[in-house]
Structure formats: structure tokens, C-alpha cells
Amino acid sequence: MTSTLTGPLAGAAEVRPDGWLATPLTTDPAQASAQARSLICRHHPDAPGPVCCLTARYRTATFTLGNPPSLLLKRHGDEAAYLGEVLAYQLLDSEHVLPDLHSTCDDSQTLVVDFLHRPAAIDHKASFEELIAAVAAIHTAPARWPTATADTMASWRLATAVEAPAPAWIRDPTAWHRLLQMTADAHGAFHVPLGHLDLKTDHARRRPDGHLALIDTETLRPDLTGLPDLITLAYLAGTEGRQLPPRWVRQVYRRHTNDLGAQWSDTDLVRALTAFADATGLHSLHGVDE
Structure with a gap:
């Protein structure tokens, strides 16, 4: 996992140093x-x-x-x-x-x-809830995968992850396994924990059918759970002039994920957020746990 030293996930990982890419593309x-x-x-x-x-x-x-x-x-x-x-x-x-x-x-x-050139303004509750709903759909997508896709991704299931050693970059393995177990309790042991989207205001666009879509998804991983994205959503809700309460973000996220098959209680979701911060060294949960 990599992140910037500042921003919503500061502290959760180290940045790569300049020059890490062996064959960089031209900037001309x-x-x-x-x-x-x-x-x-x-x-x-x-x-x-x-x-x-x-x-x-x-x-x-x-x-x-x-x-x-x-x-x-x-x-x-x-x-x-x-x-x-x-x-x-x-x-x-x-x-x-x-x-x-x-x-x-x-x-x-x-x-x-x-090419989606139309921005999806996410500066009020209705449009920001669209963003939350899109993220919830991504996090719960494994529940709707066809059999062939589910079988291909079987090695990433939580049933395997909870028994495996924590990744080397995890600072508190006990908290990490607690997070995985709570995610398995909410989504099921066969769930693949998709997460780590590059959520930014400019990455929310409108599809030709009018629905909100996300661009720049190369950061998506099948081993981090959706908690980093919920934290980032809470961060975005309070930036660029928005004054959307982080507690509201958590409640809307829980409602949408549960509508799509998850079984998060509010208490367990807060506990999972705290476990993610403990496991990774995250500097702040941006009020989403309050």
C-alpha cells in the first residue's frame, strides 16, 4: 500500500521515493x-x-x-x-x-x-450520496460476481486472509486480523475485500446515461477492505467548502452497503475503522468514527 504523506490516509503507508519507476514515460x-x-x-x-x-x-x-x-x-x-x-x-x-x-x-x-468529460458535482448531500452509493456498490460487488469471476478470485477471500500472516507493512497484526474478521462477519467469509480507490472530487464524472462513475481506478486492490475509502469519503465531505458531517457519511455508507447485502452494525463499523487505524498507523479517521 502506498499513500501521500498528507491527505486522508496519511500515516497508513510510506510514499515511494522519486525515481522508483525504472522506465518512466515522457512528460513532453x-x-x-x-x-x-x-x-x-x-x-x-x-x-x-x-x-x-x-x-x-x-x-x-x-x-x-x-x-x-x-x-x-x-x-x-x-x-x-x-x-x-x-x-x-x-x-x-x-x-x-x-x-x-x-x-x-x-x-x-x-x-x-x-471519455467522461462531465463532472459530477458532489457539493451537496444528494450528489455526495451518489458517490457513497457508487463506492458501496464497488465494495459489495463480489456478492454479485458470476461463478467464473468468483472462482478466479477465490485466493483473495477473507476466509483465507484471516488465517494468513499480516502483510509486512501492517504495524499491528492483531488489529489487522480483527479488522478482517469483522469484515468477514459483515460480508461473509467468501467475500473478497475490494478497496483503496483513488477518490477525489475530479474523479467523480457523469456517464452518458447520467449515472455517477469513477475514473482512475488503478489503485483498486482485493486485499484492503473498503475501510480506506470510507475514511476518504469522510475527508472529502469536509473539504472544498463542503460541510457534510462525517457521521452522516458513515450512516449513509452503512445503509447502502447493507442494502446490497452486507450486515454492518454501526458499532461494528466504528470498531472496524478503529482497527484499520491501529493496524496501519493512520493519523486520523477524520471524524467518521464519532
């Missing part, structure tokens, strides 16, 4: 665009043109495709991030909480998805 937009055109011709021949560079960073680059833009090409410099994003699209295909995926290429570590 013109060069990045030229490389993208070549990759599209070889690996995504059905994608429309023209290509317009949105971002050129050492880890990722993004490009709109079409005029007007209809698709987005995303290129990863980090294989783990690419595989994580592809996994997210595969595991959440039926939830309609991500842009639609059109094609992928492992060789170039690229994927083509719908």
Missing part, C-alpha cells in the same frame, strides 16, 4: 502524443482520431480520441498500476460505476475507455 506532450499515435495504430486500430494529449506524466499519460472527443486512451508506465486498472474494469463490469472499457493491450500497457 508532443512526444507523448507521437508515441500514442504509434501505439494506437499497432494495438487499438479501431480507435478514432485525432489524438489530443490531456496529461503527460512519468507514471501515466492520457489522450482524448475523436472529434468531438468520445474515447480516452490511458497509458501506464507502471505494470502493476496497469494491471490494477484492468482488474478493476473486469471485476466491476456489471456495476456501471466506471467508464465503459473498449480495449486493452498488455504489451503497451494501454487501455481505451469512454
Whole structure:
């Protein structure tokens, strides 16, 4: 697990040092665009043109495709991030909480998805609850997986995790196993604990059908539970001029997850949040446990 030294999950993990990526992408937009055109011709021949560079960073680059833009090409410099994003699209295909995926290429570590340019304003309770509902759908998605997907992900089930040693980055293994057991009690022993979304205001967008969707899902992991995301939601509820109570965030999250099959009590959810903080060294729960 990695996080920034500041922000909603400060203290839960260490950041990677500068220069950790062995083969960084170019940060020059013109060069990045030229490389993208070549990759599209070889690996995504059905994608429309023209290509317009949105971002050129050492880890990722993004490009709109079409005029007007209809698709987005995303290129990863980090294989783990690419595989994580592809996994997210595969595991959440039926939830309609991500842009639609059109094609992928492992060789170039690229994927083509719908370009969602409409922001989903999350500055009032109704729209923020949409965000919470989307996160709850992701956290409970394993309960709705087809048999083939569930079997493929069987090694990540909580029934196995609660018996396994805590990961090396966990600071309090006892608290970690307490968190896993409470999550198993709420979701079932066969649950795969999806979590660790990159939740930001700008990552909430509108799909063509009007529903809220999340972009940039390469951080999703099947071993962290949904608690980091609930903590981040509480943090977002109090930033950028929002004054949404963290207790309200917890109650809405619990209602949506329970409506989708979980069985969290409010007391156990607070205990699980506290266990996550104890296990990881998290600096603050941002009031979501109050």
C-alpha cells in the first residue's frame, strides 16, 4: 500500500521515493502524443482520431480520441498500476460505476475507455450520496460476481486472509486480523475485500446515461477492505467548502452497503475503522468514527 504523506490516509503507508519507476514515460506532450499515435495504430486500430494529449506524466499519460472527443486512451508506465486498472474494469463490469472499457493491450500497457468529460458535482448531500452509493456498490460487488469471476478470485477471500500472516507493512497484526474478521462477519467469509480507490472530487464524472462513475481506478486492490475509502469519503465531505458531517457519511455508507447485502452494525463499523487505524498507523479517521 502506498499513500501521500498528507491527505486522508496519511500515516497508513510510506510514499515511494522519486525515481522508483525504472522506465518512466515522457512528460513532453508532443512526444507523448507521437508515441500514442504509434501505439494506437499497432494495438487499438479501431480507435478514432485525432489524438489530443490531456496529461503527460512519468507514471501515466492520457489522450482524448475523436472529434468531438468520445474515447480516452490511458497509458501506464507502471505494470502493476496497469494491471490494477484492468482488474478493476473486469471485476466491476456489471456495476456501471466506471467508464465503459473498449480495449486493452498488455504489451503497451494501454487501455481505451469512454471519455467522461462531465463532472459530477458532489457539493451537496444528494450528489455526495451518489458517490457513497457508487463506492458501496464497488465494495459489495463480489456478492454479485458470476461463478467464473468468483472462482478466479477465490485466493483473495477473507476466509483465507484471516488465517494468513499480516502483510509486512501492517504495524499491528492483531488489529489487522480483527479488522478482517469483522469484515468477514459483515460480508461473509467468501467475500473478497475490494478497496483503496483513488477518490477525489475530479474523479467523480457523469456517464452518458447520467449515472455517477469513477475514473482512475488503478489503485483498486482485493486485499484492503473498503475501510480506506470510507475514511476518504469522510475527508472529502469536509473539504472544498463542503460541510457534510462525517457521521452522516458513515450512516449513509452503512445503509447502502447493507442494502446490497452486507450486515454492518454501526458499532461494528466504528470498531472496524478503529482497527484499520491501529493496524496501519493512520493519523486520523477524520471524524467518521464519532
